[in-house]
Amino acid sequence: MANVKPLFMGELIQDFQKALVSLDKIKADALFQQALLSHSPIEVVEQFVVPALEQIGRQWSEGSIALSQIYMSGRFCEKLVEQVLPSCDPDRKHQPRQAIVVLNDYHMLGMRIIFSVMRASGFELFNYGRMDVVELVERVIADKLKILLISVLMLPSALKVRELRTVLDTRGINVKILVGGAPFQFDPNLWQEIGADAMGRSAADAVTIVQRWAGEME
Ligand code: B12
CATH class of the missing domain: 1.10.1240.10 (Methionine synthase domain)
Known part of the structure; x- marks a missing residue:
């Protein structure tokens, strides 16, 4: 700059x-x-x-x-x-199993950016594309995720994170949820209300927060 x-x-x-x-x-x-x-x-x-x-x-x-x-x-x-934005970096690290998803809505660009930047920063993560809550719960369990990044741009989709958290809790699944997208920028308290563990405003935030969590999980 x-x-x-x-x-x-x-x-x-x-x-x-x-x-x-x-x-x-x-x-x-x-x-x-x-x-x-x-x-x-x-x-x-x-x-x-x-x-x-x-x-x-x-x-x-x-x-x-x-x-x-x-x-x-x-x-x-x-x-x-x-x-x-490069899709991969040769120097990949071993970290907690993680994935990124667009929950319910069709705004894909933010997720693509976060995915590219995370991979370019040396993180390996699944790209689930777009999923609904039911499908996502099964993938989180099958892939034994420790960290889940969720991108949503519409308020109704953001509110689905609460439903996801409830189902995961009921099934005893412990996964850290990082959310981002327009609704969380409009309402800075929303991420807590829907049961996420953190909110990020940018790809740089995603890298910093996941790095911190990965360090805590070592
Ligand atoms: C482009 C766009 C579209 C495109 C999407 C094309 C595509 N392939 O993605 C199209 C035309 C399809 C579209 C459709 C609609 N849209 Co639209 N759209 C937008 C717009 C203008 C830009 C979104 C975008 O791509 N931004 C660029 C990307 C890079 O930014 P971003 O996604 O925010 O991501 C950044 C950060 O938020 C963050 N981030 C994002 N995700 C994550 C995740 C994590 C983990 C972290 C850490 C960070 C993070 O990092 C990213 C990089 O900096 C927004 C306006 C806005 N203010 O966001 C409206 C907006 C999101 N749309 C809106 C609406 C209402 C709609 C429609 C319902 C319109 C309609 N009547 O049909 C449909 C619904 C589609 C659906 N069912 O999902 C509203 C949502 C309002 C709300 N509160 O719910 C917005 C906010 C516009 C507005 N001001 O009203 N849209």
Whole structure:
């Protein structure tokens, strides 16, 4: 971040967001590459792509753009992110068994980012994709998980974590749950209310929290 003035980054985000909304992939790609000249891939994802998509989300809730524009923006950003975040690191560590999942909803981009960054940081974890509570409980048990990362972007999906925790408790399964996504950013107490062990706002938080838990479990 050191080389670029915040104002410049802000302008770049505005232009990127406009290019996405007008479905101008060539311009969006060029701006993304420009941001990469002065920022690391994860900085570009978290400080450039995420704010642009959040602005697009706000425009949609105000009624100024269509759902199809959000959808195409999200899909295109997924492709850009896939290009720059490596899916694995040669120096994998042995850690507690862990997985990441999108619970119930269809917002997949945040989960993909967390998964890529965790793997790039040397963590090995299962990617369950999208699951509902019933399927997830069986996988947690079958895979003998110690840590479960859950991404949700809709409030009803966030509330499903409470149901998951209750079923796991009933079956005597002890697994640490780390949650993240928009509902937890909107309501900072929500993660505790639904029975999670921690909440993270970013991929960097996911790495820090899992590292801490892994250390405690050694
Ligand atoms: C793109 C988008 C879509 C795309 C998704 C495309 C895709 N393939 O993912 C499409 C168009 C499909 C979509 C559909 C809908 N959407 Co939508 N969508 C968004 C939008 C604009 C951006 C989401 C996104 O991809 N952000 C970029 C990613 C990278 O950010 P992120 O997921 O937040 O992840 C970061 C952090 O949260 C964190 N994180 C995420 N997960 C985790 C997990 C862990 C463990 C940790 C530590 C951290 C972490 O780290 C990530 C990287 O920094 C948001 C707006 C917003 N403010 O989030 C609305 C939003 C999530 N959508 C919303 C809604 C309502 C819908 C729809 C119901 C709309 C409709 N009427 O049909 C549908 C429902 C689909 C469904 N059933 O799931 C609402 C949810 C409101 C609520 N309180 O429930 C939002 C908040 C918009 C709004 N302001 O109203 N959406």
